[in-house]
Amino acid sequence: MAIVEHMESEGATVSGGSGSDGVRRRDFINIAAVSFAGVGAVAVVVPLIDQMNPSADVLALASTEVDLSSIQPGQAIKTTFRSQPLFVRHLTDKEIAEADKVDIASLRDPQTLEQRTVDGKKQWLITMGVCTHLGCVPLGAGEGENRGEFGGYFCPCHGSSYDTAARIRKGPAPKNLEVPKYSFTSDTAILVG
Amino acid sequence: MVRIGAFLVGLFFSGWLLISFLVGAVAYVTEPPAVTVEHEFHRDPKHVSFSFDGPFGTFDQAQLQRGFQVFKEVCSACHSLKFVAFRDLKGIGYNDAEIKAIAKNWAIKTPDVDPKTGEMSTRAPVPADYFPKPFANNVAAAAANNNAIPPDLSLMTKARHHGSAYVYSLITGFQPQPAELLKEFPDAKTPQGLHYNPYFANLNLAMAPPLTADGQVTYGDGTKASVDQMAQDVAAFLTWTAEPKLENRRRAGLATIFFLLIATGLAYMAYQNIWADKKKAA
Amino acid sequence: MSFPWAEQYTPKHPVMQWVDEKLPLPRLVYNAVGAGYPVPRNLNYFWNFGVLAGLALMIQIVTGIIMAMHYGANTAVAFATVEQTMRDVNAGWLMRYAHATGASFFFIVVYLHIFRGLYFGSYKAPREMVWLLGLVIFLLMMATAFMGYVLPWGQMSYWGAKVITGLFGAIPVVGEPIQTWLLGGFAPGNASLNRFFSLHFLLPFVIAAVVILHIWALHIPGSSNPTGVEVKGPQDTVPFHPYYTAKDGFGAGVFLILFAILLFYAPNYLGHPDNYIEANPLSTPAHIVPEWYFWPFYAILRAFTVDFFFVPAKLLGVLAMFASILLLFFLPWLDTSAVRSGSYRPTFRKFFWILIIDVLILGYCGGAPAAEPYVMISQVAAAYYFAHFLIILPLISRFEKPLPLPNSITEAVLAKYGKTDGEPVAVPAE
Structure with a gap:
């Protein structure tokens, strides 16, 4: 129907009505027809664009449940959330103390450990495993991996080091590791997303 | 030259076709093709009405839920539903918590890899999972079902002519083989282990009658679970599994056609308008 | 390549003048489907189907590109990805049904276009090239449609592919090697599916290119008309735009209404139920039939x-x-x-x-x-x-x-509207 769209400009020249009222009424019909075709064309574009949004099966995996019961203090696991790595870490008291000791004012992205964990569940540090520099996966969640000089995570791509609260301490990354939205569904289980 | 060549080619093809016709016609008269038992005894699906019949019909959610219950308690022991996920049950009126419970308590477990050992194991399904298959593979399915593989039911009502009525008719259509059939076709006796059903393409079906007694399923909504009712409900449920977007499609169609009628009416007026002077004598 | 009285493209705005100097694309469009293309004034509704075929091709290309975004050309997942498109992708069911019924509508329109040509003698000199290029489009369409039907990897897809490639096996000596070569195996499989997908994506663009040649060839002699009498002067023609753009706009509306009725209310009416069963190389459907648009040729076969x-x-x-x-x-x-024209024969x-x-x-x-x-x-x-x-x-x-022909297109039009304006007009027998 797009072909009709050029009609507007010529409509007036071809409608050979006699009175001026007649001409105006005829033009109105041509303009209305072209406008309607235009509205239709726009309406058709909506589903054409919407089909590229995440489909229902992708959205169904938009939240992940994690069972915490088997993670011992000092251990961390790497799981996935929305197809990206998710770090779940059970901090030891020592690590919590180290994180609390840091002077917030000296941080590049000032946040306390409390702000990065759930009230009363300070030992559970849940962050995305995506370096805020260029999106590499930092080391430190796996057994025996390099945790960098601040004992948290270390990104091997460009040497960003994160501390035990997964805050950026050294290297090019601008932000702390992102904490996704999550909630505890029981004492030992969380729902992320 | 072209026309002479064409004439010869035309004469050859047409001539040989007519000769083939004569050969076929002679054979048809001298040895008329035998009437097959399927031709004579196969029945088209029964007439049955559903809430989703016609261009403006919609699903009856209570019926879909009853049909799901029949599927769950009867069909799902043998038949898979591999293109439907638990999360899809939202479309028949269950809420997130109910779906989670249905998935968790589903009799068949979802195959997975044990996260600790890496061995194959199973776990309770979650809403994002598709309905787990009752048999690991076709060989297992055939071995457990007298060499007949129970087909997947996700698309059954679209994979047969008049699919909804077909499913209903098949389930309610089991019967003893008619005496006149055996009289006319003595070799066509239903083999051991198969079941006579005139709504099935070749009349003999490996599946035993799945719904045998009224009250086989106890409906939560108090509907009397007669065999006929259960068959209708499960046929409706399988219509939904095959075409879950049916209602969206019909709604979108109504809006689209309404819009197009107006647009086309305007286009016609614009067309008449523009041509007004040309349709008169110059 | 046009009549001397064709309106000339004269851009008024300086920007359009600048564009016209550097790349006269607007001029090309103006002369092809704009006011610069004089068309016989007496075309009937059967002359709408060319533009409608173009519209159908565009619908197929747009919905097809979208289907390809969600499709997996692998025998293990092809059927499931199509189902997933139908169930999970936003408006996926609309895209899939539009593509499937769109194919049928493309053929309906093209068959009407071909029969229009047959009845009104559009294939005759000086328009032979238009006819030949049209047939090339038709052949390409058939190849595209056949390969597209294989992609969902249902039972009819599989067995259709097997039967049609089997036709080549009938050729003596070289037949079997050709069949194996076409399939990339001894039966339809992953290799066949992948090449069919690749070619099914390619061919519509080849069709679009041949459509341009088809229109180009048409513009050299100009459009034919229901009387079959050649254009004699400016009084016999009207500019394509706005006269035929308006008429085609109305035609497109009617086409889209019919398309929408089938698409939204009977999307599987023209399809075969067996194609909702996943391909199974071990079980042949009771009747293998192609899509309806191939039936006449299948009957000849x-x-x-x-x-x-x-x-x-x-x-x-x-x-x-x-x-x-x-x-x-x-x-x-x-x-x-x-x-x-058949009207006078x-x-x-x-x-x-x-x-x-x-x-x-x-x-x-x-x-x-x-x-x-x-x-x-x-x-x-x-x-x-x-x-x-x-x-x-x-x-x-x-x-x-033959019956006596009118002296000119205008004469035939005036006779139709019963206005002779005092001049004697030979009324064509009809």
Whole structure:
């Protein structure tokens, strides 16, 4: 129907009505027809664009449940959330103390450990495993991996080091590791997303 | 030259076709093709009405839920539903918590890899999972079902002519083989282990009658679970599994056609308008 | 390449003048489908189908590109990805049904376009090239449609692919190697599916290119018209825009309404239920039938049941099926009548309608199971099909006495509206 769209400009020249009222009424019909075709064309574009949004099966995996019961203090696991790595870490008291000791004012992205964990569940540090520099996966969640000089995570791509609260301490990354939205569904289980 | 060549080619093809016709016609008269038992005894699906019949019909959610219950308690022991996920049950009126419970308590477990050992194991399904298959593979399915593989039911009502009525008719259509059939076709006796059903393409079906007694399923909504009712409900449920977007499609169609009628009416007026002077004598 | 009285493109805005100097694309469009293309003033609604075919091609390309975004060309997942598109992708069901019914509508429109050409003699000089290019488009469409039907990897997809590639196996000596080469295996499999997907994506763009040639070739002599009388002067034509753009706009509206009715309320009506069963190489469907638009040709294929001496019937069927399309390429030289339009050819017209009925019968038989009486009926119908084009048409054009033609298009139009303006007008018999 797009072909009709050029009609507007010529409509007036071809409608050979006699009175001026007649001409105006005829033009109105041509303009209305072209406008309607235009509205239709726009309406058709909506589903054409919407089909590229995440489909229902992708959205169904938009939240992940994690069972915490088997993670011992000092251990961390790497799981996935929305197809990206998710770090779940059970901090030891020592690590919590180290994180609390840091002077917030000296941080590049000032946040306390409390702000990065759930009230009363300070030992559970849940962050995305995506370096805020260029999106590499930092080391430190796996057994025996390099945790960098601040004992948290270390990104091997460009040497960003994160501390035990997964805050950026050294290297090019601008932000702390992102904490996704999550909630505890029981004492030992969380729902992320 | 072209026309002479064409004439010869035309004469050859047409001539040989007519000769083939004569050969076929002679054979048809001298040895008329035998009437097959399927031709004579196969029945088209029964007439049955559903809430989703016609261009403006919609699903009856209570019926879909009853049909799901029949599927769950009867069909799902043998038949898979591999293109439907638990999360899809939202479309028949269950809420997130109910779906989670249905998935968790589903009799068949979802195959997975044990996260600790890496061995194959199973776990309770979650809403994002598709309905787990009752048999690991076709060989297992055939071995457990007298060499007949129970087909997947996700698309059954679209994979047969008049699919909804077909499913209903098949389930309610089991019967003893008619005496006149055996009289006319003595070799066509239903083999051991198969079941006579005139709504099935070749009349003999490996599946035993799945719904045998009224009250086989106890409906939560108090509907009397007669065999006929259960068959209708499960046929409706399988219509939904095959075409879950049916209602969206019909709604979108109504809006689209309404819009197009107006647009086309305007286009016609614009067309008449523009041509007004040309349709008169110059 | 146009009539001397064609309106000239004169850009008024300086920007448009600048564009016209650097790249006269707007000028090209103006001369192709704008006010710069003078068209006979007497075209009837049958002349809408060219533009509608273009619209159908655009719908197919747009929905097809979207389908490809969600499709996996692998036998393990092809069926499931199509189902997932239907169930989970936003508006995926709309895209899939639009693509499937769109294919049918494309063929409906193109068949009407072809029969328009046949009735009104559009294939005759000086428009032979337009006709030949149109047939090339038709062949490309058939190849595209066939390969597209394989992609969902249902039972009909699989067995259709097997039967159609099996046709090549009928060729003596080289047949089997060709069949294996086409499939990339001994039966349809992953290799076949991938190449069909690749070519199914490519061919529509080839079609679009040939459509441009088709329109280009049309613009050299200009459009034909229902009287078949050539344009004699400016009074016989109107500019394409706004006159025919308005008419095509209305035609497109009617087309889209019919398309929407089928798409939204009976999307599977023209399909086959068996294609909702995933492909199973171990179980053949009871009746293997192609999509409806191939039925007439399928009937011709199956009509040959008797060997011709050392030529097996199967090979004859294959040859006849290809011949039934290829003979159309010779049509401009088989029909030698100087009169173009069927409206002024009484004998031709009778046989034309017999041909229409004949093709409908062939179509019905092609969709029916390969049993009597359908085979016998299709044998007679196929015999007429070949006789019509190769024997009857050349003979008619030789011996037929045509009716008197109007002197000009304008004269015919005035006669139709019953206004003679005092001038004597020969009324064409109709």
